[in-house]
Amino acid sequence: MEIEETAAAPGRRERKKRETRAALTAAALRLALEKGPDNVTVEEISEAADVSVRTFFNYFSHKEHAILGRDPDDLELALRRIREAPAGESPFATMRAIVARVLDDLESIEDQETALAQRIRLITESPNLLAQFVVLGSEDERDLAAALGDQMGEPLGSPLPALIVSATSMAVRVAVEQRKAGSDRSIRSLVDEGFSLLATGLDPHYDPTLEPRTDQKGQA
Structure with missing residues (x-):
C-alpha cells in the first residue's frame, strides 16, 4: 500500500500544480476583465486564487503572464x-x-x-x-x-x-x-x-x- 501511495504522489503533486495554475489564471483573467489588466495587482490575483504571493511567483514571473494564461x-x-x-x-x-x-x-x-x-x-x-x-x-x-x-x-x-x-x-x-x-x-x-x-x-x-x-x- 505504501508503495502505491508513493508512486501516486508525483501524480497528485502534478494535479495540484495544474489546479493551482488554473486557479491563478482564472482569477487573473476575471480581475483583468473587471478592473482592466493595468489595474490588477499580483496581491489581488493571489488572494482571489487563495494562494500566497510567493506561490504566485512560483508559477508566473509577471501578472501579465497569468492574465495571458501562460x-x-x-x-x-x-x-x-x-x-x-x-x-x-x-x-x-x-x-x-x-x-x-x-x-x-x-x-x-x-x-x-x-x-x-x-x-x-x-x-x-x-x-x-x-x-x-x-x-x-x-x-x-x-x-x-x-x-x-x-x-x-x-x-x-x-x-x-x-x-x-x-x-x-x-x-x-x-x-x-x-x-x-x-x-x-x-x-x-x-x-x-x-x-x-x-x-x-x-x-x-x-x-x-x-x-x-x-x-x-x-x-x-
Missing part, C-alpha cells in the same frame, strides 16, 4: 512533438501538427464567453499585455526554431528553421484576421491554405539577383 507545458509539448517527429516528415507538416491544438481553441473564438476570446480582447486594449504577449511569442519561436533546426540537421545559425517557425505562426495570425474580416471559411481551412502557399512559394517569379528598384531620390 503555460510552459504547452511549449514543452510542442518541443517534444518536434523531437519525436517521424522520419521523413517535412518541417511544415511538423509545425502543422503543433498548431492543431491551437486551431481547436481558435475555432471557438467567435464565442465571446471563451477565455481565449476574452484574452484576445484584453491584448488589443492593453499595451503592456500586448508587449508581454509579443515577448513570450518571440521566446517560444526561438526555442521552437532551435529544436526544429536540430531535427532538420541544419547548421548552427541557419535562418531556415526560424523562418519556418515564424512563417507558420504568421499563417495562423493571417487566418484569424481573415476570419475576423468576414471570411465564411473555417480558421482551419484558412490556415491550411496559408501553409500550402508557404510550402509552394509565395512569389515564384521573384528573382533575388535583381537589384531592388529605387525612386528618384535613390531610396528603395
Whole structure:
C-alpha cells in the first residue's frame, strides 16, 4: 500500500500544480476583465486564487503572464512533438501538427464567453499585455526554431528553421484576421491554405539577383 501511495504522489503533486495554475489564471483573467489588466495587482490575483504571493511567483514571473494564461507545458509539448517527429516528415507538416491544438481553441473564438476570446480582447486594449504577449511569442519561436533546426540537421545559425517557425505562426495570425474580416471559411481551412502557399512559394517569379528598384531620390 505504501508503495502505491508513493508512486501516486508525483501524480497528485502534478494535479495540484495544474489546479493551482488554473486557479491563478482564472482569477487573473476575471480581475483583468473587471478592473482592466493595468489595474490588477499580483496581491489581488493571489488572494482571489487563495494562494500566497510567493506561490504566485512560483508559477508566473509577471501578472501579465497569468492574465495571458501562460503555460510552459504547452511549449514543452510542442518541443517534444518536434523531437519525436517521424522520419521523413517535412518541417511544415511538423509545425502543422503543433498548431492543431491551437486551431481547436481558435475555432471557438467567435464565442465571446471563451477565455481565449476574452484574452484576445484584453491584448488589443492593453499595451503592456500586448508587449508581454509579443515577448513570450518571440521566446517560444526561438526555442521552437532551435529544436526544429536540430531535427532538420541544419547548421548552427541557419535562418531556415526560424523562418519556418515564424512563417507558420504568421499563417495562423493571417487566418484569424481573415476570419475576423468576414471570411465564411473555417480558421482551419484558412490556415491550411496559408501553409500550402508557404510550402509552394509565395512569389515564384521573384528573382533575388535583381537589384531592388529605387525612386528618384535613390531610396528603395
